[in-house]
Amino acid sequence: MQVRVLGSAAGGGFPQWNCNCANCAGLRRGSVRALRRTQSSIAVSGNGVDWLLCNASPDILQQIQSFPALQPARAVRDTGIGAVLLMDAQIDHTTGLYMLRESRQPLQIWGTAPVREDLQSGHPVLRVLEHFCGTHWNELPVDGSEIEIPGTGGLRVRALALRSKAPPYSPHRHAPVPGDNIGVLLRDPASGRRLFYAPGLGEIEPHVREAMHQADCVLVDGTFWTDDEMQCVGARDKSARALGHLPQSGPGGMIEQLDGLPAATRKYLIHINNTNPILREDSAERAELAAHGIEVCHDGLDIAV
Ligand code: MLT
Ligand code: MN
Numbered sequence: 504m505q506v507r508v509l510g511s512a513a514g515g516g517f518p519q520w521n522c523n524c525a526n527c528a529g530l531r532r533g534s535v536r537a538l539r540r541t542q543s544s545i546a547v548s549g550n551g552v553d554w555l556l557c558n559a560s561p562d563i564l565q566q567i568q569s570f571p572a573l574q575p576a577r578a579v580r581d582t583g584i585g586a587v588l589l590m591d592a593q594i595d596h597t598t599g600l601y602m603l604r605e606s607r608q609p610l611q612i613w614g615t616a617p618v619r620e621d622l623q624s625g626h627p628v629l630r631v632l633e634h635f636c637g638t639h640w641n642e643l644p645v646d647g648s649e650i651e652i653p654g655t656g657g658l659r660v661r662a663l664a665l666r667s668k669a670p671p672y673s674p675h676r677h678a679p680v681p682g683d684n685i686g687v688l689l690r691d692p693a694s695g696r697r698l699f700y701a702p703g704l705g706e707i708e709p710h711v712r713e714a715m716h717q718a719d720c721v722l723v724d725g726t727f728w729t730d731d732e733m734q735c736v737g738a739r740d741k742s743a744r745a746l747g748h749l750p751q752s753g754p755g756g757m758i759e760q761l762d763g764l765p766a767a768t769r770k771y772l773i774h775i776n777n778t779n780p781i782l783r784e785d786s787a788e789r790a791e792l793a794a795h796g797i798e799v800c801h802d803g804l805d806i807a808v
């Protein structure tokens with residue numbers, strides 16, 4: 504199974520257009536050692552030809568241009584994207600669907616029923632796309648069953664309902680339902696290898712931990728280092744946990760959780776907020792991750808699982 508990290512930043516990207524936190528300002532000035540990053544999305548394939556796009560970020564056009572496998576050019580209009588899998592209905596994961604409106608076929612979208620509802624109501628991108636390419640919604644159950652996704656080189660997916668947050672425009676923002684946010688266990692039956700992907704993960708419940716234990720590689724929520732990170736830089740008055748993201752440091756944090764996985768599991772953080780000190784390659788926080796065998800995704804990273 505091949506994985507390409509198309510975008511590794513959280514909503515807003517890095518640097519964020521209006522942000523002057525130490526990271527964003529430092530990157531613009533050239534005074535911090537860090538890479539620019541677009542908003543989170545990965546492409547996964549079982550055969551290197553047919554790709555599953557996991558989330559459609561606002562930066563998707565740039566991301567497609569940076570990855571030639573998604574532009575195979577076999578016909579006058581062509582794409583390597585065989586299907587789109589949505590983890591939630593957030594802006595940073597769904598706005599890119601508008602950019603795919605020139606598709607010759609209805610977009611094959613995989614997602615849960617609550618995400619579909621959000622995308623027909625609070626953020627009605629599915630209704631808008633009916634005036635362009637149209638969409639075909641493939642419902643992902645969150646009952647533990649595994650499903651084959653056509654157009655991905657044989658990949659199978661198992662979706663897990665997660666504790667995170669539905670977007671502010673969702674009818675379920677304050678009354679969560681299972682499937683507002685999911686993580687996925689992707690399996691390539693040819694190799695038997697598994698990838699766990701959850702860019703938004705607020706709490707690791709037992710069924711999530713079990714899926715992470717089954718994976719050869721985990722790509723998980725790297726949004727915030729501390730719970731009060733956004734408050735500390737004066738960026739926003741919301742804690743990491745209130746936004747549905749488990750911070751990395753501290754008791755019960757992501758580092759501690761990842762430490763509990765088998766030694767052979769490869770561990771990556773993705774969906775990194777621009778305020779997070781792990782973006783600075785020479786930071787103490789980055790060194791701490793390295794000491795725990797945890798890597799930080801950057802745009803363009805290829806992972807062979
Ligand atoms: C989140 O995951 O909390 C989002 O990145 C928020 C957003 O896109 O505005
Ligand atoms: Mn996000």
Ligand code: ZN
Nearest residue numbers: 522524527777
């Ligand atoms: Zn910033």
